[in-house]
Amino acid sequence: MPQVEDRISRRQVDKFAERRTQLAAAALQTLSELGYARTSLREIAQNSEFSHGVLHYYFRDKVELITHCVRQYKAECVKRYDEIVADAKTADELRKGFGAAMAGTLREDATLHRLWYDLRNQSLFEEAFRVDVLDIDQSLERMIWRIVSRYSELSGLPLAVGSGTAYGVFDGLFQQGLLRHLSGIEDAADELQASVELVLGQLAR
């Protein structure tokens, strides 16, 4: 049996990587259901079609598996959000589209977002995750900044805040919406949409 490092860089790289993403997807699902604290390797394996031993064939240890998960999440996440930037023609169209997209992903991908905030918090305690988490966070910040600055462009109004502030504001609104939504508050998504549109209008005057 070759070393993990060798296996990664061999001929059938694609097949090996394919299984890795397959297992990472099972891990992602388990994590989004149970959260980091209650997710075990055996539980992850049960959400796949393999036994628990195989995880150590494709990943060195648990940290590498979860790190890989986080990276995989990022790809899915940015792709998801980048569809939002869309091709709005007017400032108002962009503002409404942004609010609707936020509310939409809150409704549909609540458990995934819950996982993201969980992992981001874990990175505050476990340094192993920090680099990847910060990387994702920055890409999310850029994504928000693209929208906000484009809004300023379309509306002709100057922005009152910078990139980091804008991200903090909208991320806070979203997290608050997530908390309410998962607590069973019916109109949490609607309220988020209204808040987002309102605040975006306030940041460019």
Next chain:
Amino acid sequence: MPQVEDRISRRQVDKFAERRTQLAAAALQTLSELGYARTSLREIAQNSEFSHGVLHYYFRDKVELITHCVRQYKAECVKRYDEIVADAKTADELRKGFGAAMAGTLREDATLHRLWYDLRNQSLFEEAFRVDVLDIDQSLERMIWRIVSRYSELSGLPLAVGSGTAYGVFDGLFQQGLLRHLSGIEDAADELQASVELVLGQLAR
């Protein structure tokens, strides 16, 4: 040995409750250092002057202990923040004081805040914590609202947003600051202060 419920409502309630808060303080310290996922009862006991068995003498189980911790955190937290509302005479004084207080608690109580966000996230996975967490969250929202509405009062400017939106915005800014601060970014607190003052000015026009 009487039941836990009986012990709580007996003559020396004060002494019993005193030890509970003492143990809860040890738990709070452990949790803020390790995070929820890595905190065990034995670890908590080692941060106190007792053995691990005593925890089940004062608390029914781990959930009750942590729930008690969260409640205790709330008391400390609201007290801490309520000193912020202070007695500002002018709108500008309040705005500066608010920003400075945010930056100050970010610098001094970073690990406690990190714990709060961790526990709030846990409540999204474990229903047992949800009630207490939502209670704290609401009291924080009211605290923010007191500041924001007072600012509107002092400045004579009308507010553009409601209570929930205001809380989401400032909580997001703070969390973003916490992430940067704990990642070793030196001027994270200063940036937070500037952001908070800026955004507060934007919400009332």
Next chain:
DNA sequence: GACTTTTCTGGACGACTGTCAAGATTTTTG
């Protein structure tokens, strides 16, 4: 077909977890 390599299984390990209870210790009570 046989032989080699890759992939996967299932069990074992030591460490750790929450929980519990028997008994030692301390404090309170009469």
Next chain:
DNA sequence: CAAAAATCTTGACAGTCGTCCAGAAAAGTC
């Protein structure tokens, strides 16, 4: 001081955890 009650320690329990490994199963090679 002695009896009783409260408090605390210690060790044990049944699980679960991440990790590892011997060997079964499958895939690839000649």
